[in-house]
Amino acid sequence: MGRGSAVNRAVRARLGKYLGLLVLALGIAVFPTLGVPNYLQGIAVLIGIYALAAIGLDLLLGYAGQLSLAHAAFFGLGGYVSGILTRQYHIPPLLVVGLVLCAALAIALVVGIPLLRLQEHYLALATLGLVLIAENLAVALRAWTGGLSGLPGIPPFSVGDLVFNSNMQYFILVWSLVLIFAFLALNMAGSQVGRAWRAIHADELAASAMGIDVFRRKLQAFLISAAAASLAGSLYAHYLAIFTPKNVGLLMSIDLVLMLVLGGLGTVYGAILGAAVLKLLPEIFEFLKDYHLLVDSMVLILLVINVPDGIAGGMRRLVMRLRSARPRPAAPSNEVENLEPTGNRRPV
Amino acid sequence: MEQSLSQLLQIVFAGITAGSIYALVAIGFNMVYNVTRIPNLAQGEFVMLGALSAVSFKTWVPMPVAFLGAVTTVALIGLAQERFLLRPARGASLPNLIILTLAASLFFEGAAFLVWGGDYKSLPPFSGNEPIRILGATLVPQTLWVVGTVLVVALALWLFFEKTILGKAMRGCAENPLAASLMGIEVKNMVRLSFAVSGGLGALAGIVVVPITFMEYDSGMLVGLKAFAVAILGGLGSNPGALLGGFTLGLLEALGAGYVSSEYKDAIAFVILLAVLFIRPSGIFGRSQ
Numbered sequence A: 001m002g003r004g005s006a007v008n009r010a011v012r013a014r015l016g017k018y019l020g021l022l023v024l025a026l027g028i029a030v031f032p033t034l035g036v037p038n039y040l041q042g043i044a045v046l047i048g049i050y051a052l053a054a055i056g057l058d059l060l061l062g063y064a065g066q067l068s069l070a071h072a073a074f075f076g077l078g079g080y081v082s083g084i085l086t087r088q089y090h091i092p093p094l095l096v097v098g099l100v101l102c103a104a105l106a107i108a109l110v111v112g113i114p115l116l117r118l119q120e121h122y123l124a125l126a127t128l129g130l131v132l133i134a135e136n137l138a139v140a141l142r143a144w145t146g147g148l149s150g151l152p153g154i155p156p157f158s159v160g161d162l163v164f165n166s167n168m169q170y171f172i173l174v175w176s177l178v179l180i181f182a183f184l185a186l187n188m189a190g191s192q193v194g195r196a197w198r199a200i201h202a203d204e205l206a207a208s209a210m211g212i213d214v215f216r217r218k219l220q221a222f223l224i225s226a227a228a229a230s231l232a233g234s235l236y237a238h239y240l241a242i243f244t245p246k247n248v249g250l251l252m253s254i255d256l257v258l259m260l261v262l263g264g265l266g267t268v269y270g271a272i273l274g275a276a277v278l279k280l281l282p283e284i285f286e287f288l289k290d291y292h293l294l295v296d297s298m299v300l301i302l303l304v305i306n307v308p309d310g311i312a313g314g315m316r317r318l319v320m321r322l323r324s325a326r327p328r329p330a331a332p333s334n335e336v337e338n339l340e341p342t343g344n345r346r347p348v
Numbered sequence B: 001m002e003q004s005l006s007q008l009l010q011i012v013f014a015g016i017t018a019g020s021i022y023a024l025v026a027i028g029f030n031m032v033y034n035v036t037r038i039p040n041l042a043q044g045e046f047v048m049l050g051a052l053s054a055v056s057f058k059t060w061v062p063m064p065v066a067f068l069g070a071v072t073t074v075a076l077i078g079l080a081q082e083r084f085l086l087r088p089a090r091g092a093s094l095p096n097l098i099i100l101t102l103a104a105s106l107f108f109e110g111a112a113f114l115v116w117g118g119d120y121k122s123l124p125p126f127s128g129n130e131p132i133r134i135l136g137a138t139l140v141p142q143t144l145w146v147v148g149t150v151l152v153v154a155l156a157l158w159l160f161f162e163k164t165i166l167g168k169a170m171r172g173c174a175e176n177p178l179a180a181s182l183m184g185i186e187v188k189n190m191v192r193l194s195f196a197v198s199g200g201l202g203a204l205a206g207i208v209v210v211p212i213t214f215m216e217y218d219s220g221m222l223v224g225l226k227a228f229a230v231a232i233l234g235g236l237g238s239n240p241g242a243l244l245g246g247f248t249l250g251l252l253e254a255l256g257a258g259y260v261s262s263e264y265k266d267a268i269a270f271v272i273l274l275a276v277l278f279i280r281p282s283g284i285f286g287r288s289q
Helices: A003-033 A039-065 A070-087 A093-115 A120-140 A167-190 A191-204 A204-209 A214-240 A248-262 A269-306 A310-325 B001-036 B041-058 B063-086 B094-116 B139-165 B164-176 B179-183 B188-211 B222-235 B239-260 B262-279
Strands: B132-134 B138-141
Touching: A003 A167, A003 A269, A039 A070, A039 A167, A039 A191, A039 A214, A039 A269, A039 B132, A070 A093, A070 A120, A070 A214, A070 A248, A093 A204, A093 A214, A120 B094, A120 B222, A120 B262, A167 A191, A167 A214, A191 A204, A191 A214, A204 A214, A214 B094, A214 B179, A248 A310, A248 B094, A248 B139, A269 A310, A269 B094, A310 B001, A310 B262, B001 B041, B001 B138, B001 B139, B001 B164, B001 B222, B001 B239, B041 B094, B041 B188, B041 B222, B063 B094, B063 B138, B063 B188, B138 B139, B139 B164, B139 B188, B139 B239, B164 B188, B179 B188, B222 B239, B222 B262, B239 B262
Parallel strands: none
Antiparallel strands: B132 B138
């Protein structure tokens, strides 16, 4: 192949990388003009909030390959700190969000240092322990959190005099943040940091032999994902005006991992797709009432078995198949290689 | 002084009861893990399914038959989980496996809700309700059934793995599936057996404990997660480790609930578990990584 085609390829790869963001930006711009019913606008806001946390977790789980079930704890940290400080102490929400981010980073640092030395099942268990501790504290520290019934009456988010009190305002706020964060995440993933994460995912020993500071890179992903989850928690608390221990619990952590597995690990877009699917599923199957849990779990099982690389992965395979069906050379391998799910595969 | 002794004893009894259940479920967890390397987080649901189906069967047949029926039913459910869930997902990554087994957990809960509804269910104790008094503490006879079951199961499994050809074949699969299949061992059957046995063990745990703690459709998940914790605490795959880990977690929980605050029971247990993991990253009995 000549030089020209290599340049072409680079341009095309870059376009491909940001094409999704462009589509997303267009979608966000068009959404307010569609006249979507208020109720669906609310679901869209929630999807955006979950997507924010899921993108962060994707950097840790999808790229660096570290399974964490602890992220509901950070989501809860954001929700409760925002709720308590704005409700009882009337501190401006924006300032509180800043405090929340600092607190989340500090806690993630303290917890992450011993935690990230653990591997695979041990890491999964330790993070599971963390989330169960957080859930327990959220219920037991009744004076602060309101116990099982939660923290009601959290004031809406505001910046100066601008008070966010409609679904559409929240939609624009949340999805702008999703867009910005997705852009940053894609850039990180494509940079040296992202390559280091993928190397760690594939083989930790080999990565450290290549001179990658494995522990530091893992900690970096952990801090970013913790900050994202806590920001999402703050927004959630302001948007719904109530925060309960359910938002801190294990099921919430599982939901976040589910979103990634469903959407496709290590793709950033997968986090957004997964959040959308997981939040829409119960709405679609709501008419089933008692059969709800049964059908939900069955759909998840079928998806994970049949599309193990998630919706984003499935779509990419489909595109590749369509391309290779055309009479021209197959897509060059360097577009594909770094996106293959690797690591953690074990012979059975 | 005397009162504090009887209080301690009371707490120890409670801890041993809970610990026995964790140990039983963790042994089942290890069984599947050793042969397939799959962490089956739906293990706790077997406890719930065993308990609730025993309660139902008892309305038609005498108690021992009902128990046998419940154990068989849940063993079959274990087999079905292997066939329809984990065999199609062979070779999946760890996050996918964890999600799959958790989804299975939710599926079992959803099914149990349809069958039994959302009420708490219980059984009468096996041998009366007359408490035994020891040094001022009271011991319900059912506790002896629970502890006895664990010890009998542990002994039986030890004999099975050490003395029988089938047990040795299973250990061979755990050690190296390829080499085992070259020795003429049908690995597939060993996988099936491990799921059936782990289902049966979970059901047994549920049956012996349901006279003490009430059960409903969503009682299983937390038991399963704690058994996972116990299996890892004791070193994944080690049955003596599961026993020791189970009793350790049960006692820690009971001590925390008795002396600090019952509200912080789970938090205390898991803080200690994290401390153990941070000091010994492969558990107490685990081989170092």
